[in-house]
Amino acid sequence: MLNILANRTYRHLFLAQIIALVGTGLLTVALGLLAYKLAGTNAGSVLGTALAIKMLAYVLIAPVVGAFANMLPRRAFLVAMDLVRAGVALSLPFVTQIWQIYLLIFFLQSASAAFTPTFQATIPDVLPEESDYTRALSLSRMAYDMETLVSPILAAALLSIISYHWLFGGTVIGFICSAALVVSVSLPQSPAVPATGSIYAKTFRGIAIYLRTPRLRGLLGLNLAAAAGSSMVIVNTVVYVQSKLLRPSSDVPFALAAFGCGSMLIALFLPKLLDQRPDRPAMLSGAALMGGGLIAGAFVATMGGAYEWPALLMTWVVIGVGYSTTLTPSGRLLRRSASSDSRPAVFAAQFSLSHVCWLITYPIAGFMGAKFGMPATFVVLAAITIVGVAVAAIAWPANDPDVIEHRHTGLADQEHLHQGGQNDTDTHEHVFVIDEHHRRWPD
Numbered sequence: 001m002l003n004i005l006a007n008r009t010y011r012h013l014f015l016a017q018i019i020a021l022v023g024t025g026l027l028t029v030a031l032g033l034l035a036y037k038l039a040g041t042n043a044g045s046v047l048g049t050a051l052a053i054k055m056l057a058y059v060l061i062a063p064v065v066g067a068f069a070n071m072l073p074r075r076a077f078l079v080a081m082d083l084v085r086a087g088v089a090l091s092l093p094f095v096t097q098i099w100q101i102y103l104l105i106f107f108l109q110s111a112s113a114a115f116t117p118t119f120q121a122t123i124p125d126v127l128p129e130e131s132d133y134t135r136a137l138s139l140s141r142m143a144y145d146m147e148t149l150v151s152p153i154l155a156a157a158l159l160s161i162i163s164y165h166w167l168f169g170g171t172v173i174g175f176i177c178s179a180a181l182v183v184s185v186s187l188p189q190s191p192a193v194p195a196t197g198s199i200y201a202k203t204f205r206g207i208a209i210y211l212r213t214p215r216l217r218g219l220l221g222l223n224l225a226a227a228a229g230s231s232m233v234i235v236n237t238v239v240y241v242q243s244k245l246l247r248p249s250s251d252v253p254f255a256l257a258a259f260g261c262g263s264m265l266i267a268l269f270l271p272k273l274l275d276q277r278p279d280r281p282a283m284l285s286g287a288a289l290m291g292g293g294l295i296a297g298a299f300v301a302t303m304g305g306a307y308e309w310p311a312l313l314m315t316w317v318v319i320g321v322g323y324s325t326t327l328t329p330s331g332r333l334l335r336r337s338a339s340s341d342s343r344p345a346v347f348a349a350q351f352s353l354s355h356v357c358w359l360i361t362y363p364i365a366g367f368m369g370a371k372f373g374m375p376a377t378f379v380v381l382a383a384i385t386i387v388g389v390a391v392a393a394i395a396w397p398a399n400d401p402d403v404i405e406h407r408h409t410g411l412a413d414q415e416h417l418h419q420g421g422q423n424d425t426d427t428h429e430h431v432f433v434i435d436e437h438h439r440r441w442p443d
Contacts, residue, residue, distance in 0.1 A: 074188075078187075224388035262317035264324075405429040
């Protein structure tokens, strides 16, 4: 897997991703402490509002940026977003009012919503071989999982010798280092999309491509399944561990680490698995495993006694394995489903639509856990996961070739007709994606 790091451009981008993620992790810890300082016992409400603002920024900003990303130099754009994030992080220690947190979080997450899809859309151009790209996706998944493990430990170590305000400084350094690593390499620029159509059409171009592509409609169902599984872990772990199991707060990171370990474990083996099996059965199996883990969790939550704690840890491991298996290959589907000029818009659509799923499942997980207890919450989220799997299985056909024979009627561009194997005047075949020549998927 690590042989792809021999590619200098990818190596620098991967290091930039890791450093930025660690910086973001430090920011999360510092922001929680800042919220507690300003709001006291209402800190949870402040952080909940900040999380909602984050999700709204992701949902609203990503499609807009995806529409215009090809009009800007990739490297300059990525560096600019890193510097914006560094500037916001630098401002946070000087916050004295809660509304200032909300405003700065919106700017920070808007920059992240612009940076992340553009960054993700760049990697397939840096690593054009599918096997290399698959390994890059696994490394990226591991980087996200490592961030959840390393950042809290690093933050705890730093807080033993410095004030939490200095954690924001670590975040600033992380984003500046990320920008420097991006500057150090030359990035391929995707072909520019002709500047035609309204702003509305440009903004929703990626979403239109996404929703007209069967495998991506299936991916949307899998996004919902993954959001349901991960929401149970993210939202209710602290409540389950401390309120239901009456265990110390120091055990909360161990529970979260169990989820991360499950995700990392499968990420190590996923490239070899995907070399042997298509994406669809692997991703559907991963989502089904999450559903099974949630159903098992409902039984664990009624267990009681000394075995409930280790059983919970195993449940989180299983959900982590399913989560990584479901989402890690998603980049391959996006790459297959878009031409190079459309790729930033399609990655932005995935970024936005996947976070819509979390906007749905986060409140459900929180409300159900508070009002009806953990067993009922497990059952409801398991049901949502099963719905997501069913939608994916129906929307994404088992027979899903890249090259599709299709017919054009009244196409003026005769050059396009000769790009594939022409059978008659209007019929030919080639790798099929939704674009200006192909507005709908062939029946």
